[in-house]
Amino acid sequence: MNMTKTNQMNIESFIEHEQIKGELYNLCKLNRLPTGILLLGPEGCGSFKLGIKFIKKLLKIDMLAHPDIHFLFPLPKTSSNLTVYYYNKWHKFLVNQPYGSLLDWKQTIHSENKDCKISLEQVEEALKMINFKSYELSYKVVIFWMLEHLNINAGNKLLNVLDSPPKQVLFLFIGENETLILPTLKSRLLLIKFNLISNQMIEKYLILKFHLSKKQAQYIVSISDGNLNTVFKILNQKETNPLNIHFISWMRMLFNLKNQIDSLLIWCSQINDWNRDKKKSFLLFSLEIFRMAHRYKYDKNYINPFDHYKNFNWKQFCRYINTKKVSLINHLISDVIKGIDRYYFFFFHFLYLSFNLNQILFNPIN
Template sequence: MRFEDVIGQDQVKARLRHGVAVGRIPHAQLMLGPEGSGGLPLALAYIQFVMCPNRTELDSCGECSTCRKLSSFTHPDVHYTFPFPKKLGEMEVCSDVYPQWREALKDDVYMSYGDWMQQLNAENKQGNIPTKELRNIIKNLSLKAYEGNMKVSLVWLPEYLGQQGNILLKILEEPPAGTLFLLVGSDVDDILSTIVSRTQLVRMAPIEDAALSEALVVRDDIAEADAQRLAKVAQGNYHLARELGKEATNPHLDAWRQWMTIVFKRKMGDAFAWSDDLSSLGREGVKLFLLYGIQVLRTCAVVPYSGSDGLWEGPEQDFVNKFNTLQLGYEVIGKMVKVLEDAMYGIERNGNPKIILMDASYGLVKSIVKKN
């Protein structure tokens, strides 16, 4: 993975390059950015840039032995840590899951947590990073590097560490010489504060519209006009933009209309059947539906001020226009978005989708009742 393969994030890339150029590479860094912003690919590109013996000012060479091993995720001095289900056969540490990890990265380096669980055929199970894996990190970093003078530990989604993550505090503070810790997350509130305080924060913004649009055209063969619209709607989330671009009319639209009808007419009896039907999409499907709803509501909030040109088109634009005739106002829409964000949080924490959707239905009703 090279910097040129990472979508956007030019300012962050420049800061990382400068740090390497002047010899200031913090031994523990936390790359923090919203989902779909490219934290994992940026971390992988940074590792390759740091370790490449033939790097230029801008990027790794991509051709040397080190780059080839890093590109295939087989370099012996790079240890990958990530969440996986507790009961996944006889697998106890991340290295037991490396074959699936490599396959998943080769297929889509911008994968989400839900994509990773699907790769493991464990979508309805809760992943975590177990204590045995943390002790394995300490063991691996205590060994001498096989090649070169650096060992790297990449921890993807430290939100899944739990309290056992405190096992790493000492090695984060006093790592062996030539050690680089990279943690890649999206929600600092879900990461142990004791770990955050021992790392240098590298903040990532959502991907810029121009860069996201170009990536959709080049990588996903989406028409330029559609790519520009999707980039604005997805608000810097490449993963969401791709999902929304898979079909001309988004498959979530009908379900979203049904939900809003139930909520605004307060037909909570119908909400039970609706929640049951939608929960059949699985956790990742429900999460994408909620992301879709959040983007629709945010669009409804900004349209009165900036218009709908370049955003939703066709049936979805009609929905946005009709929704705004209710004149709910920015504050009420903000409360509705918060309800959906809380529901997403519950889904990500392995909550029961049907129960969460029902709770969200009541939450949405409560959000709009005060207006009426």
């Protein structure tokens, strides 16, 4: 199927926030740009992607690797001589994963289990840059990615700059968690909030852009739940979804638990070695599968998330699900997720969760 450039743009508009994009572009046209703009929205909402498009339009450039543009992003505590290494990684990440999460970035720089922050040193470096004469662009731009991970000292330094901002400098901030952003900093910025793209829009986009069948598109939508980061990860996977595989393995062990105790202990130990974000992702994914199974039981036309798996009997699995069981499972899994942030002993909590799930799933509960 051949597409004109106009048609291609129309397809892309399905997953872009057209109203917000129009508001940002109008700020350019009317020359009413504030010193600082905060684009705030959940992972995979496309706020960063739209922010990048906005900067390109403002500066009338195609690439953001430019001496008048400075990026700040969370980094582990390390020596300053690794800055070039991180910038090279960052620009590749920017191109390859514009919807990427903090966990994706940590994996890119091999810092999954490290605490990453935007440091005072990074902010001071950016401030030096904006004090120099512009190289060739109309604005100097400083882009903060994951503002909620800004170091306190760095935040205080930034406040002083925003109170007496230099001319022709734009600060663009990208954030996900409003409660973790310094209130005094947020109050000095133009706040623009994003929601996740609707499932209907994503489904249409997948069918038009990638020529997927309606069933394939619905499958991806059901797993991603509006998160474009997840959508593109599924599309880019050459093999089956690893979370699906982990879930299937888990359920098989629970189904035959008497003969699988040793396997379960080994498997729990492997899960225990995952970083916190990956543990959360798997548990949230599992929770969503139980909810989907409950809905499927009463609506046979609903999505089967394991449609492409020949080695998992989805219909048989759904027979073990009912409203009471899903309520109990939701409570149990939610408690374990909360425990991850409290640094509980995850291995024992996950093992206890597994034993409880075995009792709930494979015993009559009405």
